[in-house]
Amino acid sequence: MKYSPQGGPITITMAQRRTDNKYSSIEIAIADHGIGVPLQAQQHLFERFYRAPNIGNSQARGVGLGLYVVAEFLRLHSGSIEVASSGIEGEGSCFTVRLPLLEKNR
Numbered sequence: 001m002k003y004s005p006q007g008g009p010i011t012i013t014m015a016q017r018r019t020d021n022k023y024s025s026i027e028i029a030i031a032d033h034g035i036g037v038p039l040q041a042q043q044h045l046f047e048r049f050y051r052a053p054n055i056g057n058s059q060a061r062g063v064g065l066g067l068y069v070v071a072e073f074l075r076l077h078s079g080s081i082e083v084a085s086s087g088i089e090g091e092g093s094c095f096t097v098r099l100p101l102l103e104k105n106r
Contacts, residue, residue: 002060004034004092016101024101025079031094037085045083046071054089074099 004010011031018024037045041052049064071081078100085093 001032002062003055004032008033017098025098026101028097028099029094030097031092033090033092035089036087036091037083037093038087039085041087042083042085046081054087070097 001010009032011029013029015027016024017027035054037052038054041050041054044050045052046067047064048068050068051062051064067081074081074097080098082096083093084096085091
């Protein structure tokens with residue numbers, strides 16, 4: 001929300017995905033129409049203290065730990081996060097989080 005226009009739409013979708021015959025995962029996608037993430041920044045976005053270069057004009061404050069912490073928590077739970085963005089302002093970004101589902105013992 002902090003990189004989206006005030007009152008701009010944010011779409012959240014959730015789906016269960018089968019990764020093979022035995023395991024499945026939950027996939028959560030969060031998309032906005034904000035400033036986007038430049039292509040060259042996407043590979044560094046989940047690194048500690050990294051902030052994309054296009055946030056200079058934004059009023060959003062931070063030190064570059066938010067996405068790093070999210071990525072680490074997901075990794076500790078055998079999950080993942082990725083970003084898709086054209087890097088063009090107004091086209092926004094889509095962050096996809098995947099977490100494995102635990103099989104219930106019977």
